[in-house]
Amino acid sequence: MAGELQQTVDRLRAKMLVVNDRFALVCRQRDEALGRIRELEKELSDNRKHIEKLQQEIDFLRIATTIAPERKDVEQTRALLAELVREIDKCIADLKE
Secondary structure: OHHHHHHHHHHHHHHHHHHHHHHHHHHHHHHHHHHHHHHHHHHHHHHHHHHHHHHHHHHHHHHHOOOOOOHHHHHHHHHHHHHHHHHHHHHHHHHHO
């Protein structure tokens, strides 16, 4: 009777150690995954900023390379220039504060 109880306890202890090892492994994997997620989110943010910068550069190049402007191009150019002037005005207002 006492021998069976000891065997049961030993089996439970062994199983508990296996579960504990697996839990520790899962925790490490989770921490690694969370770190990777943070890295990817930063990379995504950097890529979005880069795309925005490139899109603005495309807009500027379109304006600069317009040889025979069409009405649509002239309107787009005026709209872009107006937006740039508004941004400059905002910057000046921020500097005054």
